[in-house]
Amino acid sequence: MSQGTKHLWGVFLRGINLGKRQMKMAELKACLEEAGFTDVKTVLASGNVRLTGEGSAEAVKARIEKAISDAFGFKVGVVLRSEQEMDAMLKGNPFGTLDPEADLTRHIIMFDADLPKGVTIESRPGDTEILRVDARDVYIAAYKQPNGRYTEHVEEVLKPLYQKIGKGNLDTMRNWNTIEKILK
Structure with missing residues (x-):
């Protein structure tokens, strides 16, 4: 730019x-x-x-x-x-395929630098599902757990990714509702 x-x-x-x-x-x-x-x-x-x-x-x-x-x-x-x-994130919304009745939260982890090419993260269906991994973003559906928490196992699911990229890559997680509000 x-x-x-x-x-x-x-x-x-x-x-x-x-x-x-x-x-x-x-x-x-x-x-x-x-x-x-x-x-x-x-x-x-x-x-x-x-x-x-x-x-x-x-x-x-x-x-x-x-x-x-x-x-x-x-x-x-x-x-x-x-x-x-931001527009591309909203238009490419991977959350549209989720059951609208499911008790879950939608999250995105945004990284400051590109993730390694071809990186994959294993989902836990019905718990912590990785819906898509883009160059600098990971989209997650986190389902309500018996203890009432939604993001109980996110760190565990992402641990292999963090081991691969190391500690130098800055990231932050946001609820998808926040992303939708940013451009309004």
Whole structure:
């Protein structure tokens, strides 16, 4: 994406509002506006932002990370998706094949860098199902378990993937409803 042209971005912060890493969304919005972003809208209190910014994905991400670090005093991992990538996620929605009556939640794990080509993840039917693995995204259906939790076994199912990619690849998981809200 060329310098000088403004683009809409979906911004997903990793690990905020946990422990001492607290930030109010109004303060996050003000911080990003002060950094020169426009049309800033936060979605929920877990670090989801839609904004307009100028520059490449790398430049926008670096500006966001610096602004947050300067304003809040701690570093935050940022996973960024362009408007085109978000549109493609919504249009390619793999959740449409699921039973609408099933008691499940829909999630996406977004990675900052490409996953290894041809990577596969074994599902647990009726528990944690991997619906699709894209270059930087994993789509998951998590079914309600006897203990009432939905994502009880997600980490276990994803363990082989994390062993393969190592610790250097930043990721963040979001409920699919959040992704749908980002572009509204």
